[in-house]
Amino acid sequence: METATQPKLELIQVADVVAREKGIERDEVLEAMEQAIQKAGRSKYGHDHDIRANIDRTSGAIELVRVTEVVDEVEDEMTQITAAAAQKRDPALKVGDLIVDPLPPIDFGRIAAQTAKQVIVQKVREAERARQYEEFKDRVGEIVNGIVKRVEFGNVTIDLGRAEAVLRRDELLPRESFRNGDRVRAYIYDVREEPRGPQIFLSRTHPQFMANLFKQEVPEIYDGIIEIKSVARDPGSRAKIAVISYDGSIDPVGACVGMRGSRVQAVVGELQGEKIDIIPWSDDPATFVVNGLAPAEVSKVVLDEEQRRIEVVVPDDQLSLAIGRRGQNVRLASILTGWDIDILTEAEESERRQEEFKTRSKTFIDSLDIDDVIAHLLVAEGFTSVDEIAYSPLEDLMGIEGFDADIAEELQNRALAFAEAERNRLQDRSAELCVAEDLLAFEGLALANIVALAEQGVKTLDDLADLAGDELIEMLPDAGLDQNTANDVIMAARAHWFEDEESEDGAADADAEAGEAHDETPAT
Template identity: 75%
Template sequence: MELLHVADAVAREKNIDKDSVLDAMEEAIKKAGRSKYGHEHDIRAKIDRKTGDIQLQRYLEVVEEVENEATQIPLAKAQRKNPGAKIGDFIVDTLPPIDFGRIAAQTAKQVIVQKVREAERERQFNEYKDRVGEIVNGLVKRVEYGNVTVDLGRAEAILRRDETLPREHFKTGDRVRAYIYDVRQEPRGPQIFLSRTHGMFMAGLFRQEVPEIYDGIIEIKAVARDPGSRAKIAVLSKDSSIDPVGACVGMRGSRVQAVVGELQGEKIDIIPWNHDPATFVVNALAPAEVAKVVLDEETGKIEVVVPDDQLSLAIGRRGQNVRLASMLTGWDIDIMTEAEERERRQSEMTSRSELFMEALDVDDVIAHLLVTEGFTSVEEIAFVDLAELTSIDAFDEDVAAELQNRAQVFLEEQNQKLETRRQELGVTDEVAAVEAFNPAMLVKLGENGVKTIDDLADLAGDELLDIIGKDAMSLDEANEIIMAARAHWFADEQGAAE
């Protein structure tokens, strides 16, 4: 019974299952038994869970032909001991209790300690693996090279140096609050990893400080942080009567100041989230004012035009404001002043006007009209519905038809020149037959040494885009073209195999 009391005390102290402690004791007794009777024997120990009695037994497997006399017994001999024995059964011999010597006791102690430690680690892993994403409190146990070991009460966790805020130093005994971002099994046991720089740590602090977020009335949609310096958090209210920004700020800033204090003075911009990307980006760039926004949904880029005196505010110190806004919204943000945008627009208008004047043989007035109406290339004029051209002021049907005819003639001449150039470069008809390539792309391929279908098949997708232009197609489309070009390789290999 004394053995059971010890097991019970250890289980309570380590907060593990009592059976795990008794299993460890059985393992230790088994190891001691093998040391006494021989490691080659199959010796097993069992502790009665009610009385605490220890049974030490040797197991012999019943076999037809003995290969190992220490663990096996022939069928005939086994049946003399137990008439009902058959192949695959075990004959069990009870061994006398062993008297633990000093070395045997030390070995048993090591086995028990090891097994108990493994059970404790398993309990920690099972307890914390589902707590990823929680904020926990703990005491600093030790600090080694900036890495902090935190005692969480029932487990230890690691707060690495790169997961702490800049200029933040901990001493043994300090209380620390952090975010569990990972729990994983490692060779040295389960490890709990904490962070104070993670974006969700700040979101969790707001959840603790703002009851509306905890209750789900206000939702945190996105977080962007430059740890220890500045952060932006986007919030959305599900109740139109509650202002999400005001609720997060609190009376006289009490709520946000509690979070700022925990984050060592990190400045926090609270941004109202919006379904419209343009509005959301404008909000995210606060406190800078925005004059105009141009979205390009295909590339995920957005151009933001700001007044000249707002440029430095929009960009922020070392680009911090625009970088955080980009992280928050998920858009690549390109900022320019009104003067730069005006200059670029003027430059584009001039270059397009000159293109139309040369290609269509028209004066600058008509060219300017076409650019103003949004036409950017000769192809658009050549293949647009005639009604769109006639809708332009000062263009009747005859003028519109003549412009479209001139555009088509110009494109035919250009294509003929490109076709001649393609043939001069030696680009094969097989490559020219790829539908995705226009004549200009075929010339670029030829100038870069891609002349046969095998040359095309040797390329990688990004290499093809570098040659024909990254705006010509997507990477997936480029990869499809290359895989189609390689198809004959596989057909040849299959033919050879057959």
Template identity: 65%
Template sequence: MVVSANRLELLQIADAVAREKSIDREIVLAAMADAIQKAARSRYGTESNIKADINPKTGEMKLQRLLEVVEHAEDYSREIPLLLARDRNPDAQIGDFIADPLPPMDFGRIAAQSAKQVIVQKVREAERDRQFDEYKDRIGEIINGTVKRVEYGNVIVDLGRGEGIIRRDEMIPREAMRPGDRVRAFVYDVRREQRGPQIFLSRTHPQFMVKLFTMEVPEIYDGIIEIRSVARDPGSRAKIAVISNDSSIDPVGACVGMRGSRVQAVVGELQGEKIDIIPWSNDPANFIVNALQPAEVAKVVLDEDAERIEVVVPDEQLSLAIGRRGQNVRLASQLTGWDIDILTEAEESERRQKEFNERTKLFMDALDVDEMVGQVLASEGFAQVEELAYVEPSEISSIDGFDDETAVEIQTRARDYLEKLEAEMDAKRKELGVEDELYKIEGLTAVMLVALGQDGIKTIEDFAGCAADDLVGWTEKKNGETKRFEGLFQKFDVSRTDAEAMIVQARLSAGWITEEDLAREAAALAAESSDEADEAGEAEEA
């Protein structure tokens, strides 16, 4: 025998370690074999290629030195000449290995300690792999555990067959945990790290609330009710948007439960966090009005391009709509994905009066008319001189106190003003060095070209390199807050679609793309849309 333990004891040890660490018996036996190989090398030479095999049924152990067959051997501890190898095996070829049996050996104290370290290391690695494989598939689930210890505000949780960590920022504020406490948390990440798999848990993650409602509300578990979005201020307040796929079931009522039993179970788990359950709607205006509950909304104005909405509330409802430290409007914004500006009726009236005065002054200066005419035009909904210049004359002559002759005169003055402005801007455009070729792009005006020139965009190639965001602006969302970045054409009435069309024209003119490229792209998009429609139809039939 190679070791003092008999065969039966060896297998019993492997079985015990495998059960204790919840890993395969074969992994333990392989670790033992590696340990024996390492110990044998210390005896027979570290340069030797030694292999140990343990029979998983009998426990019998074989120790061999492997010698590679070469034409002419240089290192006889690892190689064997071809002629000598064929004395042992007539079929031996260069590159084959000849097994040279080694006699049994007894482990010394140092060799035994080294073997033990190898076994411990291999078993630990196998245990870490098992933990990672087990928990990586549980990301997105709620898991139960026991608080093991608290370190610098981070809670280490014993999960039975592994350890998880709830970092301080993933804990509900003012929530105190002590060793031995039972805890439920959401698994949001599992990472393989040098010190072993790290299982990250959270009690503040929005999906933690979703999973809790799924456990408490059978209709959500069955898919009859869907939670479309969640916004949380952990430990304080939350809003969830729900919709029912069955018109006979009230999604809000189902989530609240009889006398609030279902929602109270979730509130209790979340340390008293108040939860507003909102009916989800396809109509952004209705959805946002619902999301601002309990405040009442008088009027909304949407800007779909910027995903921004202006909400007007009665003066006495302002504090309720904004909420304590802006909490209500912030959660509503997170829930809906829209930026929400809240105004009182008085503020909105003041702002409208200011806009009215600005438009009146614009018409007075541009058209050389008195204040009364400017006010009439502004009150009729005209906002720009361009609208007056190119609208149907009948729309002006139909205004009370105006006739056809007045309409013609107003339009003539408007066009004269625009021509003068265009000439001034064109001169400025030339000073900036903006090429005449940019005028070929439909929709670009001298004022726009000046804005481009001031930003260093002076040629067709420069403009072709722009993105739509550069022209009309874009929004970025970070930490629940939305930041708006202005584009070069922010002051002009240019939509994202118009901007994209202008850029395509520039790229065609610059030779970056061809009409054939556009046709192929359009055909590909059409085919993709057709495939999606077919899949949707098949799903409905199923």
């Protein structure tokens, strides 16, 4: 008895060993074995039969059976039997029952054993991959340590112990190379299920790799006292991180630098000497941008909150420092702060202001028939267009030094008259150009811009919707459009296309419902 059960117990022991080595459930290994035995059984008794195998989880005893289903009408003679034929064998059988016939245990031949082995290996590999995916899918954003297993065409395969991961060439730091057996630290940025199994992708260039390295080196970040608000990296060259402290007694920059720079140097060493600027974060955009441009000094900033653009004026001798080599400093500051940054020297800014001052003064002199002194006062007070003068409260004009109520009222009347005359001129010109009503009614552009477009052949809302953003900017150079605003204008012009599609879909649905209702109406 003992000799008969010994091989069966060995089957359970093999399943235990494989499960332990591969880190998967014993049941999954035994199910793979059952499928292998099932496949071998079909090879012996015929592939058309429904052969099933079962391994007793305690004794390891193998049960091989052929299953036949009781049906009304036979479609497959090998796996089905009619109720009438089945009831000749057992009157209690009915449609839906399964007839289970035990089969003699099979003696695995060489081919059958090889097939069974392949099935077991395949199923165990699939189970192992599923286990890897389940284990690592929630670890995206972590730093892991591994050993280089192989390097192919610059891509590094890393053994993480219970899984393999890929560190692609473009995720390595510049001039960085690894050899088999090297220990590597990297950031998991993606885990994907692919046909060949789960793929774990690592990176050493990802901004969050640096942030997590600081988290490991600086206990205050780990404890949540200090937070890294944003990171910008030029991998292997330079980086900036913005930090904030939630404890007034702790300096966030000093904590990240560490005693004699020990903490930041640990991170720099891991990143192959990448220079790191640690910057205090501020919720005031102007302060944050000024901090972000360090080590350059800034003398003035002008914000455009709508466009998220900021103009920074620096002393002439600070220009190259603010821009950085190949624009690196300003580019990283822009990524860090989330604002587009334009840098001007004080001389350039002064020259531009003078040019704007002259242009606006000339516009007011020509439009309002005033002398240059009054025009200069209006520009100095911040008025940029005739419309602003026409539609501003009278008190704003009276507040200008040297202006009384009569002057303010006269200026506003002249501005209103000019604005009215300009509007009439533009309306006449749009009629001459046969501009379509839908474009004239479009609220995304001023009438002057619509006329300017019509003079270049854009005369309907569809014509405008067909343009690209850069084309619109090129056609309206004086409108002050940037790429985002131009794209927004075009998307607004295209809105009616989607409304038309929705109304067509709605009409089609209504027709379909009406048709159904008509079909359901009883004939009279």
